[in-house]
Amino acid sequence: MSDFLSFDTFITPRIIRIVFVIGLLLIALATLIRVLWGIWALSLFTGVILPLLAGCVVTLLWRIYCELLLVFFDMRDKLADIAARPRV
Numbered sequence: 515m516s517d518f519l520s521f522d523t524f525i526t527p528r529i530i531r532i533v534f535v536i537g538l539l540l541i542a543l544a545t546l547i548r549v550l551w552g553i554w555a556l557s558l559f560t561g562v563i564l565p566l567l568a569g570c571v572v573t574l575l576w577r578i579y580c581e582l583l584l585v586f587f588d589m590r591d592k593l594a595d596i597a598a599r600p601r602v
Contacts, residue, residue: 527587534580541576545569 518525545565552561 524587524590527584530580530583534576537576537580538573541569541572 516522545568548565548569549562552558552565555561
């Protein structure tokens, strides 16, 4: 509990991983709904292919964004390790 109150450990990296999975599920659901809507509209390119490509691109961008957030926390951990080393 003292680690939590003194901010020695961060909970945000764990939360980012959970938010990433929730975001992936929402992207997949939105893509599936859009593809089903496109099949119903009988449009192959704008109804099926385009939403699948957009879903892939959005998934890739979502992954990059979450990784960038995690990089900042990893940099903080590495800098804290460097600062904790004894100086010669």
